[in-house]
Amino acid sequence: MTERATAGEVSASATLPRVTVSFASDQSEYAPGDMLETSYRVAAIDPATITAVERSVVWYTEGKGEEDFGVVFFDRLLADSSGTMSDARNSAATADWPSGGFGIRLPSSPLSYEGLIVKIRWCVRVRLFFSSGRDFVSEHVFFLGDIPIARPLRRAVS
Amino acid sequence: MTGRRLWINPFATRYTRPGVIAWQPTPDSPEALLERLDQLGGRGLICGPHGSGKSTLLRHLMAAAAGRGWKTRVVTLRSRADFGPALGAIVAAAGHGHLLGIDSWEKLGAAGRLLAPLAARRAGRIVVTTHQPQACWPILLNLQPDAPTFRRLVGRLLSQVDSRGTMAAEFAADQLDAIFRRHRGNLREAFFELYDHFERTTRSLIGEA
Numbered sequence A: 001m002t003e004r005a006t007a008g009e010v011s012a013s014a015t016l017p018r019v020t021v022s023f024a025s026d027q028s029e030y031a032p033g034d035m036l037e038t039s040y041r042v043a044a045i046d047p048a049t050i051t052a053v054e055r056s057v058v059w060y061t062e063g064k065g066e067e068d069f070g071v072v073f074f075d076r077l078l079a080d081s082s083g084t085m086s087d088a089r090n091s092a093a094t095a096d097w098p099s100g101g102f103g104i105r106l107p108s109s110p111l112s113y114e115g116l117i118v119k120i121r122w123c124v125r126v127r128l129f130f131s132s133g134r135d136f137v138s139e140h141v142f143f144l145g146d147i148p149i150a151r152p153l154r155r156a157v158s
Numbered sequence B: 001m002t003g004r005r006l007w008i009n010p011f012a013t014r015y016t017r018p019g020v021i022a023w024q025p026t027p028d029s030p031e032a033l034l035e036r037l038d039q040l041g042g043r044g045l046i047c048g049p050h051g052s053g054k055s056t057l058l059r060h061l062m063a064a065a066a067g068r069g070w071k072t073r074v075v076t077l078r079s080r081a082d083f084g085p086a087l088g089a090i091v092a093a094a095g096h097g098h099l100l101g102i103d104s105w106e107k108l109g110a111a112g113r114l115l116a117p118l119a120a121r122r123a124g125r126i127v128v129t130t131h132q133p134q135a136c137w138p139i140l141l142n143l144q145p146d147a148p149t150f151r152r153l154v155g156r157l158l159s160q161v162d163s164r165g166t167m168a169a170e171f172a173a174d175q176l177d178a179i180f181r182r183h184r185g186n187l188r189e190a191f192f193e194l195y196d197h198f199e200r201t202t203r204s205l206i207g208e209a
Helices: A088-096 B030-039 B054-067 B080-092 B110-121 B147-163 B173-182 B187-208
Strands: A002-006 A018-023 A035-043 A050-063 A069-078 A100-105 A118-130 A135-144 B043-047 B071-076 B098-103 B125-130 B139-142
Touching: A018 A118, A018 A135, A035 A050, A035 A118, A050 A100, A069 A100, B030 B043, B030 B054, B030 B125, B030 B139, B043 B054, B054 B071, B054 B098, B054 B125, B071 B080, B080 B098, B080 B110, B147 B173, B147 B187, B173 B187
Parallel strands: B043 B125, B043 B139, B071 B098, B098 B125
Antiparallel strands: A002 A135, A018 A035, A035 A100, A050 A069, A050 A118, A118 A135
């Protein structure tokens, strides 16, 4: 598992939360149409300071040019005044707030791609919102499909 | 499928685009520039050549302004066809609690010279990025990046990659200085060269594995 976490608006002096994501697939690799079952755990932060958690599954391009992205799953869970989750659809996870999990069926495309100029990446994104107005984003990359890594040509084609 | 390793290129646009890299500590901090902007009457130019960090600074100014509770808006101009959106933004956001940023003013061409006096007379704050000074506009900051700044930025980008547990890359100071000179201070183009270098390096490692 690879994590890409950004502090966003959290100041350098603040204690950063730690978000870990577990995939049902040990290698974080999925075929198109597979079920993505994932759970995430939020640590090193007082849960009472978290007002909302956004969970999403997105793909994005990465490279030298303009970026593109798509969202295949998104929801936002809100804490109520007692510091627990208020979204009734997900009440089973209330006791574990702000940690949780979800599952979705993955689409058939775009497939993960490690190109030279552009890459396509998939990730589970967990975004925490704090009562101070700040936020923290943690991204956890997984792979969809099995496209080989692109290699540069060793010599010019004649 | 077999386990795969993720190679994060720290020079990809995702990590170098305006507003992503933290502002380098200098006397010209965004907060200090907002103070100077008010001293200039609420309007100012950020000048500098291609890739010198104008758009990046504009984003940091906006973030600092938002932190003060100001309403902010950035309009990025792509061509002369954006005259209408630029005019609309200038007319709309005219309150004293607003900061309007217009990026790439030079894209308006001659139309920009017509619009500049109107923009200069409006109430509220406005910051414009452009390559050249404009008549009737005071200069808030003239950006001229230097090689040490470039080296610091590269070091910061590489340290972010290190912290993610992916491949580390090293560049000698004279190598970075040569790249900086080759692109005549255009940080964007220099990052692109480093992007290509990083890709070549990682692919060769994959080939050896």
